[in-house]
Amino acid sequence: MLEIHGSRRYTGAFAMFFPVFLFFMLVSPNWRPLRIDTKRRIAYFWQFGKFYITRYDERTNPLSALKPDFHHSSLVKPEHAALIISVPHETDPDKTANVDLGIYRPACDFQDQVLREFLTDYMQSLNPDEEFARYFKKEKRLWSDYINFFYHLSLFPTRGYNEKKTEAKIQQWLENNPEIY
Template sequence: MSLPPPQLISNPTESPEVIEVMNLSITRIDDDTIEIPSFVSDILNAWFKLIFFALILGLGPSYDPGWFTANGEPGIAYEKIHRMFFRESYILDAFAFYEDKSNPGFTPEGESYQQFYVYNIERHGRGIVAGLFFIGIIVIPWILLNLAVGNPYRIDRKRRIIYTWMRGHFVCVHFPPGMSDPLQLIEAHVPRGKQANDPYNMSGPLNIWLPLPHKQKNGLLSIGASCFLNGAMVKYQSYYLRDFLTDYLTNPNPRWLDQLGPKRKPKHVQWYDYLFYRLSRLQLLPQFPFKKRKTEQAIAEFMKNPSSKLYPDYMPYA
């Protein structure tokens, strides 16, 4: 665990510039609930979107029906898909090429069209495998565009819980009232920097431990907004995030909540980091990580016997 760096801004929850940056890591759901993204998931989702654009742009010419080529020839992918759906037209063209002009309807070897057709199907097939392969190459990138791994985390200060869904399992822990540092319960910390010139891990995540009922162990989870290039959106983001979450759970009226809003680019965030932040959230179809009725039922069941304890065993990754 890193010691707090001495150059942190004092009273960050009152600093407009820090609040502007924290707006990327904290989303206000309602008066009593906020949402924090998964640090690792943001990075992975940004990579998925980059792979999507690389595949679409790289494979685009092969799906050209001939509109953009100088000689009007279609791309190989378009040709294979077209051949699968219109296989007989290709055989007709081939038969017309080989047809004996002095004996219409037959090849010079005396084959009729039906014999020629059967021979081509047996020898070259219907092109279904190649056609489906290239259709799959079209579909896979769009799956990547809509793929979002890892759900965000929500903190409900009224019920004093932090919760999420993980692989279909509800994960939740309760913060007992009266704690001056509730995040200590889930051992929230910034991991020690691995580089000698970065002992405070300036771009690292805020790590927490949550009890995973389906594993009967505690899982190490990372929270906060991130981009796939530099990790955290700004230096020391995780230290500030811990302060904000602590203030949210202990202060009955945190004024910075009213300053959260649309996820615009903060002044101190690099434009390319912000671009990848938005890119990781690009979706073809909307995602619903917290289905309202299902989540409320899970919370109600948990609150019948709220647990504020972690498991004795820890696993390195959730």
């Protein structure tokens, strides 16, 4: 009897578990983006209540402090790799958190290398807000923007940084780690 009605079993399982999958996608929190402060030459972000911060040298390659890595699985082509940077914890520099940058499906081939070059230029710029403003103005929508909208949709509002708490952590870290350049 099961061999005759086997497809109904899979259809029923799909009908039950797909809404559960969507619910878990909706309740998962959005991650906090990496912030780069070019005036103080620091990069920082929060992850699950822990603060990660590092300082970079503007005279050399600034990404060397962030230890960039190009990662791609065996399922995707190398030109679709992700740019992953490591940021150390505020008190324990041996404990690092990895941040992946970019989108999947990539906006262009070798997106990871394009992002690395962009970040290097952005971090070495004297006035990045004016110099790179044209890159942050979106002219048109791509079909992948709609997919990314649903991918990032959450039932919980996106909680931004607590600016006072973040600034206090940055000031404390800067006092404990004076510049040695």
